[in-house]
Amino acid sequence: TTLEIVEHGIICVSNGIIRSIQRMGEDYSESDSTLPPSAFLQKLGHDNNNAQQLTIRIIPKNHFLFPGLIDTHIHASQYPNLGIFGKTTLLEWLNKYTFPLEASLTDPAKAKRVYRQCVQRSLRNGTTTAAYYATQSARSTNILTDVLIDLGQRGFVGRCAMDSDLQPKWYRDESPKAAKDDTSACVGYCKEADQSGRVRGIITPRFAPSCSRDTLSNLGRLLADGEQDGLLCQTHISENKNEVELVKQLFPECSSYAHVYDVHNLLTPRTVLAHAIHLTEDEIALIKSRECGVSHCPTSNMALGSGSLWVRHLLDEGVKVGLGTDVSGGYDVNVLEAARMACLVSRGVAEGGKGERSKISVEEALWLATRGGAEVLGLGGKVGGLEVGMVWDVILVGADEVPVDQDGEEAEKMLNGVHHDHDGKQTKIGGKVDFFGWETWEEKLAKWLFSGDDRNIRAVWVGGELVCRK
Ligand code: GUN
Numbered sequence: 372t373t374l375e376i377v378e379h380g381i382i383c384v385s386n387g388i389i390r391s392i393q394r395m396g397e398d399y400s401e402s403d404s405t406l407p408p409s410a411f412l413q414k415l416g417h418d419n420n421n422a423q424q425l426t427i428r429i430i431p432k433n434h435f436l437f438p439g440l441i442d443t444h445i446h447a448s449q450y451p452n453l454g455i456f457g458k459t460t461l462l463e464w465l466n467k468y469t470f471p472l473e474a475s476l477t478d479p480a481k482a483k484r485v486y487r488q489c490v491q492r493s494l495r496n497g498t499t500t501a502a503y504y505a506t507q508s509a510r511s512t513n514i515l516t517d518v519l520i521d522l523g524q525r526g527f528v529g530r531c532a533m534d535s536d537l538q539p540k541w542y543r544d545e546s547p548k549a550a551k552d553d554t555s556a557c558v559g560y561c562k563e564a565d566q567s568g569r570v571r572g573i574i575t576p577r578f579a580p581s582c583s584r585d586t587l588s589n590l591g592r593l594l595a596d597g598e599q600d601g602l603l604c605q606t607h608i609s610e611n612k613n614e615v616e617l618v619k620q621l622f623p624e625c626s627s628y629a630h631v632y633d634v635h636n637l638l639t640p641r642t643v644l645a646h647a648i649h650l651t652e653d654e655i656a657l658i659k660s661r662e663c664g665v666s667h668c669p670t671s672n673m674a675l676g677s678g679s680l681w682v683r684h685l686l687d688e689g690v691k692v693g694l695g696t697d698v699s700g701g702y703d704v705n706v707l708e709a710a711r712m713a714c715l716v717s718r719g720v721a722e723g724g725k726g727e728r729s730k731i732s733v734e735e736a737l738w739l740a741t742r743g744g745a746e747v748l749g750l751g752g753k754v755g756g757l758e759v760g761m762v763w764d765v766i767l768v769g770a771d772e773v774p775v776d777q778d779g780e781e782a783e784k785m786l787n788g789v790h791h792d793h794d795g796k797q798t799k800i801g802g803k804v805d806f807f808g809w810e811t812w813e814e815k816l817a818k819w820l821f822s823g824d825d826r827n828i829r830a831v832w833v834g835g836e837l838v839c840r841k
């Protein structure tokens with residue numbers, strides 16, 4: 372509920388880990404910062420023997436560092452369909468738009484193109500960790516793994532297991548055995564391809580209606596086998612009322628949607644459940660007792676008319692919650708869009724009868740987009756914040772409105788408040804136009820949350836490595 376702000380400070384990072392955070396006024400004085408760099412570092416108590424390997428970066432005025440954003444639910448394979456959903460709701464949308472597109476990614480060249488564009492755009496929007504769904508095809512899924520490794524984003528890659536008779540014949544696993552073997556193969560591929568553990572496989576039964584009982588059980592077993600490795604599982608739950616009804620018909624032996632997953636051992640502290648809008652109190656108690664995480668996807672839920680999650684209630688009940696873009700049910704790769712939608716949807720929920728306290732604040736939305744997501748993905752204490760011992764998964768947010776989408780030289784001139792006409796005449800343009808200036812830091816963050824976009828993200832680091840710079 373509150374932001375911790377360091378207005379003047381020094382952060383020391385080595386091997387991708389935050390080693391110290393020092394504040395002016397507490398750890399050093401303003402006059403110390405005028406010392407030569409080596410004397411200053413010595414004064415701060417840093418070992419200066421490797422000074423020639425030391426890089427000093429000064430964060431420009433009106434810029435700030437923020438923890439990288441975490442997208443707990445995104446379908447990279449659906450990226451070409453952004454914004455294309457018409458007035459459909461979930462089940463019609465899947466058949467009409469989603470399955471045909473995903474099936475077309477068996478073409479490896481197309482898969483690579485789509486995944487690269489999606490991951491690149493996600494990084495440019497400041498997402499440092501994402502939990503991805505690829506497609507049913509193992510080959511196409513492994514291409515997404517390659518792309519993540521190449522582009523440097525931290526992430527989880529899931530092959531959609533889907534062998535139910537309800538799936539179209541042209542887009543489903545052949546048998547429960549094939550569903551299990553292909554899932555294992557994709558998890559194994561990540562392990563081989565990326566020993567650093569930055570990119571990992573994730574068990575992904577698409578959702579109950581697309582899986583046979585055997586497949587759900589098999590995947591529950593794979594999940595249990597992967598406990599030592601911290602293997603995660605992701606799926607969809609209770610997104611849409613017709614879907615909930617369908618699950619009731621398909622699994623009459625189970626008392627609820629959550630119960631279907633529970634009897635197949637798929638509800639664990641390593642399970643990420645997307646949507647969770649229409650859960651009953653009993654189901655909420657069940658997922659809480661199993662310590663599952665919820666991925667709240669408000670952009671998607673509004674687009675597909677799925678409903679409004681009462682997120683305050685889940686938080687009050689102690690359920691872990693993070694945010695997901697759910698591309699392309701969601702129309703935007705930007706986690707900030709999901710965060711601002713979380714705020715707006717919560718106001719609708721409050722107005723609809725749940726009361727004032729249901730409103731999500733700016734601070735809470737930003738928490739959900741970072742630390743909340745980290746907890747959901749089993750990365751709590753590692754990423755999602757700026758703290759000693761945490762990994763340097765960080766974004767540089769730039770506040771200057773003018774130069775970011777200008778090309779270099781023009782941007783420089785405008786920054787300096789001088790506009791150069793084509794005939795060489797120089798005109799003052801009344802100083803630079805600041806996106807930020809007079810506000811408190813809390814207000815700057817609110818302004819960024821509600822009206823910022825990818826142009827404000829000036830640099831992105833994952834594990835200390837600069838993976839995107841503009
Ligand atoms: N339920 C099953 N598959 C999907 C999907 O691709 N997107 C969303 N939003 N819900 C689903």
Ligand code: FE
Binds near residue numbers: 700
């Ligand atoms: Fe989804």
